[in-house]
Amino acid sequence: MSASETARENAQQTLIDAYAKLLTCVRQMHELANAEQWAELIEQRTHYVMSVEALRSRDAETVLDEAARKRKAELLEGILEHDVEIRRRLVARRDELGKLISVSQRQRNLHRAYAPQQGEVAGFDVPSDQEKGLT
Template sequence: MTMSEASGPDAVIAGYRRLRSLAAEMLALANEADWDALIERQQGYLEQMDRLKALDAACELPAGHAAIKAELLEAILADDLVIRRQLMARRDELGLLIDRSRRQRDLQRTYGRQGTSPGDGFGQGSP
């Protein structure tokens, strides 16, 4: 493969197809609530975006390739939107869990001390 083939319009479209594939994989992971794998996959997605940005900037696409790029971008952005919504829902869920845990900890600290206080009069056998 020559340098021009590695950086030409076909390489740009191949890069967008790879990005589209990664976005679809990330969406599947989000749908499965596999957050750890999603975060790991995101690294490859970001690396592909960086490579593609440089490749795309170095090449002017003919009309046919530009139309394919637009379709791929539309699909990538649609997946990205769904992933972001699911991540925001997960963030909100985790926030609720953290708040609940914090309240339980605060209650335990407050009422746990009262129940163990030696001079509280409970269970002392007083008349």
């Protein structure tokens, strides 16, 4: 085996290993989403995005043989399946947070609308010192 063939095989294996690491990472992210561990998920997602960016240039430079292309396709399929489920969970969480924000805003608006009136009503209920004849 020539040096160039060895280098090509090493480059292929490095690329496939990088995709396998991405699959492991996205599996962990899926578990975090299912466990509703949102802060950890976001942190993991940051590392995932950086790994994808690093992989992008390596992928463009590496020529794969048929077996490596097939393995890459299998890994990508797994990555995408998990990614779809993570996104589904994130959308559900976003919707849940949106509802909570809406309820909170309505409560705040009600408080703003009725709190001043409650103060005025309380003022009518409590007689002043003058009304009590204490001055």
